[in-house]
Amino acid sequence: MADSRIAGRAPLRILCQHEQGSCAACCGVYNFRDRSAEAEQARLLRRTERVCAAWPPGSAPDEAALARVRDELLALEAPEILFAGVKVCPFAGFVDGERVGCLLHPSRHPSGADLRDLGVYPREICGGHFCAPHDWLRAREADLAAxxxxxFYGRVVTDAGLVKALVRLLDDALGRAFRGEELARAQPALEAALATLWAELRDWPWRDTDPARFGGFVFVGNEATERGVPSCLAGLSLPVEPAARAVLDALGTRALDEEGARAALVRLDELVRAVATAYDRAG
Ligand code: SF4
Ligand code: SF4
Known part of the structure; x- marks a missing residue:
């Protein structure tokens, strides 16, 4: 797992799930060359159907059947994996509607038994791992991510650099520090501005479409070794806020010429200002 360590005790605020968002990055859910919403949905649905067929909800588990499903899914998905250094567990699926989570979690077992040793990590890691953003994100940064x-929440919350840069841009647009709890009590206009922001960042028009690109990295070779990519604004003489540059690079923006850079920066500014305006009006 990236940033893996077992916490001595759980953090005060666990970032893995919130009411409308979920993450399974440390189970490898985003570690695929095709990260489109359609491909991700199809992959998670296939896992969910196969695992639930082997272990119908509420029944006693057949561990041999689950192990067979695991091996089939591992073989099916292997050619599509982006980065060999991050394991992909086929037991991450839809646990509640569109919520991604662990299909082997003890809460799904009739007597609460923990079957997660069947996955790609020992169950102690599954149960005790909390990624670095648990330490790195301050409360209002986690509030913005949420x-x-x-x-897509999982892609956001696990990129602390992206979240921190967006917070700086939003503070700058407001002229003061926004209050995270006020985002949670969002008014419809603010919710709409935030939804537009995230939707455009997910399908960022200036992103590098090379499937080997993930944020500020590109994964190359048979072992998909990661390499840092120069900033998308490298070599340009435009005056750019470091936070805006950080957002563009975190989004996997391709190398831009001056015209493209201006257009991307203007659009990012518009998106952030729309959130700031709606926040001001909601207050
Ligand atoms: S928030 Fe961190 S610990 Fe939780 S599921 Fe995502 S990557 Fe794993
Ligand atoms: S078994 Fe562990 S690694 Fe696999 S989905 Fe569950 S929590 Fe993630």
Whole structure:
């Protein structure tokens, strides 16, 4: 797992799930060359159907059947994996509607038994791992991340650099520090502005479409070794806020010429200002 360590005790605020968003990054859910919403949905649905067929909800588990499903899914998905250094567990699926989580979690077992040793990590890691953003994100940064919904929330919350840069841009647009709890009590216009922000960042028009690109990295070779990518604004003489540059690079923006850079920066500014305006009006 990236940033893996077992916490001595659980953090005060666990970032893995919120009411409208969920994450399974440390189970490898986003570690695929095709990270489109459609491909992700199909992959998670296939896992969920196969695992639930082997272990119908409420029944006693057949561990041999689950192990067979695991091996089939591992073989099916192997050619699509992006980065060999992050394991992909086929037991991460839809646990409640569109919520991604662990299909072997003890809460799904009739007597609460923990079957997670069947996955790609020992169950102690599954139960005790809390990624670095648990330490790195301050409360209002986590609050902003939690305005992202669905499985995209996981992509956001695990990129602390992206979240921190967006917080700086939003503070700058407001002229003061926003209050995280006020985002949670969002008014419709603020919710709409935030939804537009996240939707555009997910399908960022200036992103590098090379499937080997993930944020500020590209994964190359048979072992998909990660390499840092120069900033998308490298070599340009535009005056750019470091936070805006950080957001563009975290989004996997391709190398831009001056015209493209201006257009991308203007659009990012518009998106952030729309949130700031709606926040001001909601207050
Ligand atoms: S928030 Fe961190 S610990 Fe929780 S599921 Fe995502 S990557 Fe794993
Ligand atoms: S078994 Fe562990 S690694 Fe696999 S989905 Fe469950 S929590 Fe994630």
């Amino acid at each position: 305005t992202a919904h669905g499985t």
